[in-house]
Amino acid sequence: MQIVPFRLEGKYFKKMITLYCRLFQVDPRGMEEQFKRHSTYPFFEGYLAIIDDRVAGYIYGYSSRKGQYYHDLLASHLHPERDWMKNCMELVELGVDPSYRGRGIGKQLVEQLLKNRKEKRVLLTTRKDNDTAIAFYHAGGFKVIREGFYPNVPHEYIIMGKRL
Template structure:
């Protein structure tokens, strides 16, 4: 049975060690910290998050999101970008899919798909939205394969950012 890994999906909670492990994975994937932002987002309405752990307790990946509300930084950025008609469709009753990260050694094995399904399976909002870099073809392919649509492209969150794409899905 060598090569087969048993994995389990666990809810993200405020455990300091867990948050440090998530931050370590995020640093490995994106070369920056997420800990402070994650701690802030954990206080938002409807926060949901999951990690995937291997049989030896290694964090393979994580995903999280929350209910998108007026007054939240990213919600307001998206609202300004989308305009009133798309706002009504995509943001009025929306779960914001904030992060998905999978360890580089564990990609293309279905773990991202599992984390996405787990995150969204009990969400009661009408829609969900996310953003990813325009040139992140592996992420875009994954989301499109799972039924996400391009809502707007390009989207440049701030003048120093690279272009992103806003994607949405009816739930």
């Protein structure tokens, strides 16, 4: 397996979009635009796990700043825990192709993304009913900061964080 930097112009970008849409059953056009917009955010960083010229997994994040859509949603929900929003990054997306799960790809991607960050904290959200993701993040040192987060969707999410 190779871990390569996420590039919009790279040959793997469309393959990453295809994997994302397969995992989350969403429209590729909207996701491509979202990824392009996110890549312009401060200190954007992302990686792809490549096996046999296939995208086996992806991850990206960026510094969380006032005025960003998700930053402002998180900030409004974390008001009692304001310190989490100071000097933090958002781990925005992590996905691993189901046929490659259980090989440590997600763990390697998270480690690669977090190893040189300058922020003091990292935040992420995941669905409250996603026991596999929650256990994965707990094993990586993340803790649940808040429950009852509904980011403009009908499903309940939790906010998890880790000090870097």
